[in-house]
Amino acid sequence: MSSEAQESRHPQSKTELFMVFTFLALQGFGGVLTVVQRELVERRKWMTKVQFVEEWSVAQVMPGPNVVNLCLMIGGKYFGVAGALAAVGGLICGPLVLVLGLAILFGGVADNAVAQGALKGMGAVAAGLVIATGLKLGTSLPKNPMGLWTAIPFAVISFACVGIFRWPLPWVLLGLGSLACLIAYRALKQLPSRLDAKTSPDQEAS
């Protein structure tokens, strides 16, 4: 309850939710996640970085399209099932109409050299934006209960496993994930008072 009161801003209606996600999705060239982070955390301040990472953890671990999971969780948090539908509807509908229109008009254009070149350039920028978003979210790690010096190695190792060694994601999530959760569990148990642990996320939000 108290966290609700301290949250600086949140969507007023399901219509607003739908419109915001439509707006986000239509900006998302090469992935929507970077736009969601920038708009909802940095501009609209609907959630803190820590909260965003928490939601993204769940969205990533659950099967299915990640960004769809993330949006339905955010929408569901404010307005239940209707909110989840509004957010996912906004995410999907506008871009779907656009992409079908493109498919009808220029079915074969994706194969021409100029379009390929543009796609390559946009992809290179999108990759940089995703990396920057990851690094930005990394600045939330000092608040992690495991402590910064335990959290950073986990971030680096998970990067290396998937980015360098190309190990399959589910195994990394399962193996490295359970180890990290175990360490976090012990760290949380050792906190002087469970009550302190509970109130700290609210303080961050203020």
Place this chain on the structure above:
Amino acid sequence: MSLPLSPQDWFDLFAHFAFLSLMGIGGAITTAPEMHRYLVTEKNWLTDSSFSSSIALAQSAPGPNVLFIALMGWQVGINAGGGLSAGAPAWWLGLLGVVLTMLGIMLPSSILTYKATKWAHVNRDLTSVQAFKSGMAPIVIGLLVSTGWLLSAAHRDFSQDWKIWLVTAVAAGVMLRTSIHMMWLIAAGGILGAAGLL
């Protein structure tokens, strides 16, 4: 390519994507090889080139990447209806394909995620729930950086691809340092690429 689909076929299409919805940990794109095996190799509902161009087209347009699946559904329906030129019947089948594939890929995972989130919210004071959120945080942050890394590391030949890496690095730097709108950066990358400079 025109091959009418039976109601059983349409159901199979839906069911296959519903199955992939629950298999795709780390995003729907991770199941693309299985989609290719099913749609192109096993069922012959899509040609190899329309499979790849669905992915390419969805990537070039804004919106969540999962829309490549809508394009595949569209193409399956259009093919079943005898091609775009066959007019309204083919268009309706195309839309049917979009609805079935998208519902298939989203519905099972969404229900599961919604239920799990609700459960986690009710039990948010449990140490195990807090430990999950705190423990997974650094891992998903590392994964996010690796996603960007893999996108740019698809280009491996340094002597040829250093320009692409430079663009990626500059984009990351600008995003970290300024609050310039990301659309400008994407547009700049698109223009450099279209001009053949990358």
